[in-house]
Amino acid sequence: MSRHQKDPLRPLTAAERKELTRLSRSPSAPAAEVDRARALLAIADGASYTAAADLVGRGHNETISAWVSRFNREGLAAVRPHHGGGPRLRYGVHEQQRILAEWARAPQREQDGTATWSLSLLQKALRQAPDGLPRVSRFTIARILHEAGLSWQKSRTWCETGAALRRRQDGLVRVSDPCQANRRIDPLSELKI
Structure with a gap:
């Protein structure tokens, strides 16, 4: 038997119940959100806090009790977890825009030493720029690019390993390395974001 709840769940609106039901059955939503929705629905249907905890594996x-209190204050926004700890992000909107602007700039061969960006070269350019970010990490750059819907791999030029076009007297000829014939390399496996 659970103790008397200090902050019982308020009655759900029809829209809240519909959204919590949809979220509790979602196969693609984050597991934390699904668990919170399932627990809140169970309590709304009369289950105790202990039964709801058992239902979601807590x-x-x-x-x-903390989820219910937060739901009473914030509504459906309480289903999404807050920041989970660790240091706060040190790069605000201005710094993120600076990273995106550097990524959008075409690299100069003499200055940057490359014709295409990699995360390491982008990091080096940002750290050396007068208005750059002297302590930015490759992880931060990758995260910001990913959040913006960008990926540095898509802008890189790749060629098939072990095959090349050669100019001969008869014209262009495709030359293949027999050792590389059965080997396939996925260029996108270089960096997993």
Whole structure:
């Protein structure tokens, strides 16, 4: 038997119940959001905090109590988890725009030493620029590019390994290395974001 709840779940609106039901059945939503939706629906249907905790695999009903209190204050926004700890992000909108602007700039062969960007070369250019970011990491650059819907791999030029076009007297001829014939390399496997 659970203790008396200090902050019982308020009645759900029809729209909240519909959204929580949709989210609780979603196969693609983050697991934390699905668990919170399932627990809140169970409590709304009369289950105890302990039963709701067992339903979503939580050991204590204090977690469920915190979810209910937050839902009472914030509504459906409470289903999404907050920042999970660790240091706060040190790069704001201005710094993110600076990274995106550097990525959009075509590299200069003499200055940057490349014709296409890699994360390491982009990091080096940002660290050396007078208005750059002297401590930016490759992970931060990759995260910001990913959040902006960009990927540095898409802008790189790749060629098939072990095959080349050669100019001969008869014209262009495709030359293949027999050792590389059965080997396929995925260029996108170089960096997993």
